[in-house]
Amino acid sequence: MDLSLLKRRTELEWVIEPRGKMRVPGLLFASEPLVRAMDLKVFEQVTNVATLPGIRTASMAMPDAHWGYGFAVGGVAAFDPDEGVVSAGGVGFDISCGVRCLRTRLTRADVEPRKKDLADALFRAIPAGVGSRGRIRLSAEEMDRMLRGGARWAVEKGWGEKGDLERIEEGGTMRDARPEAVSDRARARMRDEVGTLGSGNHYLEVQEVAEVHDAAAAEAFGLRVGDVVISIHCGSRGFGHQIGTEALREMLDAGRKHGIDLPDRELACAPIRSKEGEHYLGAMRAAINVALANRQVLTHLTREAVGSVLSQSDLTLLYDVSHNTCKVETHEVDGKPREVYVHRKGATRAWGPGHPGLPDRLRPVGQPVLIGGTMGTSSWVLAGTEAGMRASFGSACHGAGRSMSRHQALKQWNGKQVVAELESRGILIRSPSLRGVAEEAPGAYKDVTEVVEVTERAGLARRVAKLLPIVTIKG
Amino acid sequence: MPSPPAFETFAHDADIGVRGRGATLGEAFANAGRALTAVVTDPASVREVLSVEIACEASDPELLLFDWLNALVFEMATRRVLFARHEVKVEGTRLRARAFGEPVEVGRHQPAVEVKGATWTGMRVARESGTWVAECVVDV
Numbered sequence: 054m055d056l057s058l059l060k061r062r063t064e065l066e067w068v069i070e071p072r073g074k075m076r077v078p079g080l081l082f083a084s085e086p087l088v089r090a091m092d093l094k095v096f097e098q099v100t101n102v103a104t105l106p107g108i109r110t111a112s113m114a115m116p117d118a119h120w121g122y123g124f125a126v127g128g129v130a131a132f133d134p135d136e137g138v139v140s141a142g143g144v145g146f147d148i149s150c151g152v153r154c155l156r157t158r159l160t161r162a163d164v165e166p167r168k169k170d171l172a173d174a175l176f177r178a179i180p181a182g183v184g185s186r187g188r189i190r191l192s193a194e195e196m197d198r199m200l201r202g203g204a205r206w207a208v209e210k211g212w213g214e215k216g217d218l219e220r221i222e223e224g225g226t227m228r229d230a231r232p233e234a235v236s237d238r239a240r241a242r243m244r245d246e247v248g249t250l251g252s253g254n255h256y257l258e259v260q261e262v263a264e265v266h267d268a269a270a271a272e273a274f275g276l277r278v279g280d281v282v283i284s285i286h287c288g289s290r291g292f293g294h295q296i297g298t299e300a301l302r303e304m305l306d307a308g309r310k311h312g313i314d315l316p317d318r319e320l321a322c323a324p325i326r327s328k329e330g331e332h333y334l335g336a337m338r339a340a341i342n343v344a345l346a347n348r349q350v351l352t353h354l355t356r357e358a359v360g361s362v363l364s365q366s367d368l369t370l371l372y373d374v375s376h377n378t379c380k381v382e383t384h385e386v387d388g389k390p391r392e393v394y395v396h397r398k399g400a401t402r403a404w405g406p407g408h409p410g411l412p413d414r415l416r417p418v419g420q421p422v423l424i425g426g427t428m429g430t431s432s433w434v435l436a437g438t439e440a441g442m443r444a445s446f447g448s449a450c451h452g453a454g455r456s457m458s459r460h461q462a463l464k465q466w467n468g469k470q471v472v473a474e475l476e477s478r479g480i481l482i483r484s485p486s487l488r489g490v491a492e493e494a495p496g497a498y499k500d501v502t503e504v505v506e507v508t509e510r511a512g513l514a515r516r517v518a519k520l521l522p523i524v525t526i527k528g
Numbered sequence: 529m530p531s532p533p534a535f536e537t538f539a540h541d542a543d544i545g546v547r548g549r550g551a552t553l554g555e556a557f558a559n560a561g562r563a564l565t566a567v568v569t570d571p572a573s574v575r576e577v578l579s580v581e582i583a584c585e586a587s588d589p590e591l592l593l594f595d596w597l598n599a600l601v602f603e604m605a606t607r608r609v610l611f612a613r614h615e616v617k618v619e620g621t622r623l624r625a626r627a628f629g630e631p632v633e634v635g636r637h638q639p640a641v642e643v644k645g646a647t648w649t650g651m652r653v654a655r656e657s658g659t660w661v662a663e664c665v666v667d668v
Contacts, residue, residue, distance in 0.1 A: 092541065120541045122647050122667065146644040146667045183568060183639035184608040184632030241606050253641045253668055291605045291642075294667075298598050298645035302591075318648050458539035459641070459668070488569075488640040 054091045065511040069096065069112075074316070075103040080111040082445065082511045087116055087503065094120040095127075101316045102130050106324070107137025109386045109393055110446075115400050116507040117450040117499070122146070123319035126399035129448045131384065132325065134392055138313065139330050140322035141300035141337075143396035144379050148296060148337055149344030150255075150288030151375035151401075152423035153221075154434065155352060157359065158367040159281040161261045164523060168481060171259065171362045172524040176483035178358035179257055179351060180249040181528040183486070187248035189350065196240055199247070200232040203342030204373075207349035212248075217349065219412040220370035222402065225349070227342050231335025236299060239336070242291030243343060248350035252489060252528035255287040256425075257355065260432060260520035270418040270436045270517045274371055282371065282520060283359070284432060285351050286425045287528075289344035296336045303329060325394055334379070341378060348373060371434070372421035376401045376451040384446045395446050403437035403449035403514045422514045424505060425452045428482060428527065429475055429495030432520040433505045440512035449514035453501035462497040463488065471495075475525075484527035493527060535559040537566050540665045545650050546597070547663035553653070554623075556660035557593060558614040561600055561627065565611050567668060568604075569637040574612035576628040584623045589653040592623055593662050597646035600627065601666075605642065608632050641668045 059067040059081065067088055069079030079099040081088060095118050102124055103112035109131045118127030123142025132138055164171060180187055191199065199206045204225030207213055218225035250257060262280045265271040276282070289296075304321035307329035313322060323329035352368070359366045379396045386393060404411060404420040411420055419437035426432040430453075441447055457465070468487025471494045475482055484490050509516050538545040544567055548559025565571040582599045586592040596616070604610065611629035632639055649665040 094541070122649060182634060183637075183642050184634060186608075238602055242602065244606075251642065252639070294605075294644035295602070298601075301645075301648065302594065321648075455542035458542060459544055460537070460539040463640075485634045486638045486640055488638045492640050 054088055054093055054096050056088065058096055059088070065507060069100055071103065075100060077103050077108050078111050079103050081114045081118065082513060083116045084507045087507060091118060092120045095125045098123070098125040098128065101320055102128060104316055105138050105140070105320065105322060106313060107133040109133055113445055115448065115450045116511065117452060117454050117504040119454045121398060123317065124396065124398045126454065127450065128398045129396065129400045129445055131393035131395045131446050134325055134394060137325050137394055138322040139325050139334055139379055139394060140320060140396065141297050141304055141333060142319050142321065143398055144337060145377035145398045146294050146297040147288040148293035148340035148377055149375040150377045151344060151348070151373065152425050153285045153348045153352065153373040154371040154423050155283045155355065155368045156275050156371055157281045157283060158365070159363055160279045161281060163363060164259065164281050167362050168524060171359065172481040172483050174358040174362050175257060175355065175524065175526050178354045179526050181485060181526055182489065183252050185249050186245040189247045191244060191247065196243070197232045199346050200235060200339040200342055201230050202226055203345035204349040207346045212350045212353035217352065217370050221345060221373040222375060225345055227338045227345070229335065230338035230342050232339055234332045234335035235339050236295065239292050239295035242295050246290040247347060248354060249290060250351065250526065250528045251287050251290055254493060255528045257351070257526040258284045258522050259524040260284055260522055262518050263431070263521040264519040266516040266518065267436065273414060273418045274421055274434065274517060276434065276518045281523070283355060283368065284423065284425065284520070285348055287347060287351070288377065289340040290347060292343045293340040296340045300333050304333070337379060341375060344375060345373070372423060374401050374423050385443060393446070397448055399451045400448045401451045402447060403435070403441050404447050405437045405439040405442040422449050424450060424501060426501045427453065427495040427498045428493065428522060428525045429480060430500065431502060433501065433516060434518045434520065435505065435508065435514035436517050437514055438512055441514055445513050450504050450508045453499040453504060455497055456499045457497040459492040462492045462494050466491045466494040466496070480522050481524045482527060490527060535563040535566065537563050540650060543665050544668055545663060545665045547661065550660050553589065553618045553660050554616040556662040557596055557618065557623065558616040560593065560597065560662040561611060561614040564597055564600055564643060564666065567643055567666060568639045568641060569610060571612055573637055574610045575630045576612050577630040578609065579626050579628045580607065582625045582627060585621050587621055590651050592618065593653050593664060594646050594651065596623055597664070597666065601643050601645055603627065610637060643668055
């Protein structure tokens with residue numbers, strides 16, 4: 054991106070001053086090298102989002118922002134409940150895609166001698182990849198209960214423990230989901246997919262805590278160097294994809310009907326206070342519950358698999374974050390606390406210390422912010438900050454993002470070589486598809502370390518611990 | 529100069545696009561369907577052992593392509609199949625099609641990724657020097 058398009062407000066804050074139909078400025082949180090590396094499309098998309106009705110404060114981009122559908126991936130935008138809009142492109146296709154991190158009470162020394170057995174047990178237990186089915190078949194009534202209850206439904210059905218729920222955003226249940234707003238096609242896509250990992254960049258990873266950067270927060274999070282944790286990255290599966298796809302189509306007409314002037318049809322949206330807006334919000338919340346239930350069932354399968362290999366393990370949730378959502382939250386707008394609809398697309402909620410929505414144990418240090426890496430590089434645990442609450446509606450980055458298309462990756466790598474190379478570094482990969490492994494090669498992604506450092510320096514979240522992969526199950 | 533391929537995928541930043549060409553709009557749509565399979569696996573590896581009928585209706589050709597590709601995504605996901613070939617007829621606002629393929633066999637197909645859905649990005653249905661082109665970026 055050409056720096057002359059931006060006004061540098063601080064070292065890590067870059068402003069797009071309002072012009073044309075922009076209602077608020079654009080605001081990029083990034084270092085100079087990250088801004089330079091960003092596609093011009095990010096500039097256009099942040100600018101376009103700033104034109105939408107009812108947007109408040111600024112149209113924002115996190116340090117890992119890259120080209121997305123309508124909104125940049127890494128985009129954050131908050132809208133007034135009465136004047137504002139909701140946009141499917143501002144949430145993303147994989148609604149409530151996110152990361153859950155489990156502590157294990159195991160150390161690297163416990164896992165190392167049983168690593169291969171652990172990888173095989175997890176690969177057997179976790180349905181992964183294109184065409185895989187979960188073990189749960191839902192009746193129509195049970196589906197409705199899941200759409201309303203999310204992870205709480207799963208725990209009530211025996212897939213998990215009650216204590217898991219307070220470590221999940223929204224206590225495991227997204228309120229105001231409307232199963233009646235969900236199409237038969239979306240239901241059909243979920244019938245066999247509860248408890249599946251999916252494909253593409255989704256994974257389950259056994260990781261070692263390699264570094265601790267904030268001792269007090271790490272202590273509160275229960276993380277020590279040498280500890281083993283398990284991270285699960287996945288979302289609402291075909292259900293969310295179907296809701297997203299249908300909304301892209303329906304919102305085209307809704308925008309026109311409500312006289313919203315769009316610079317790009319990818320920004321299709323509907324007023325929050327409209328039939329179409331409420332319909333999408335109700336279905337999108339049901340999809341959030343699907344994602345929370347899905348990660349909960351996967352957690353149960355993980356507990357069984359790990360327990361079968363290492364019986365001394367005890368898997369407890371560090372936290373569960375979603376990085377593709379639109380949520381109603383209270384933030385300071387023009388100096389006053391106000392309710393806003395915060396779209397975070399490829400951005401993680403990062404509530405600061407003292408937030409009433411956090412469980413007691415975490416409240417003094419802030420919300421765990423879980424940042425996924427790739428099969429061969431680091432992942433991170435951050436913590437939300439007070440400054441981030443003011444600067445970015447309590448939002449931070451979500452991951453690295455691709456630096457290379459799937460095409461290029463497939464030309465450059467072969468799945469077998471990637472698996473062998475990682476194995477030589479002590480990382481075991483299990484995947485049903487070698488082509489999938491090649492497309493997801495670590496080299497096809499940007500380095501998340503720089504993104505995380507900049508996120509910390511910009512004050513959006515602070516680094517707590519760095520995680521390195523031991524075993525990766527890829528879809 | 530060799531003629532452009534009947535179907536292909538193309539890189540679009542981190543995502544991927546599908547493109548079909550044909551003498552008729554139906555043929556271009558059929559080939560766009562084949563390109564959709566190519567996102568997941570090599571279409572030549574897919575056998576024709578079953579067929580699925582698909583019908584869509586939309587007010588313009590771009591909406592119709594959007595609906596057609598999403599109908600294929602839905603059938604692939606819910607039936608757990610891959611399609612090798614498509615026969616498509618477009619008459620006015622209506623599309624009628626039959627897609628031929630087989631259930632996913634992970635070992636043989638090595639499916640790389642699920643397609644989440646078609647998008648409006650790079651959406652284009654046009655006639656260029658006598659050939660229909662139908663293309664858009666899909667979310668994976």
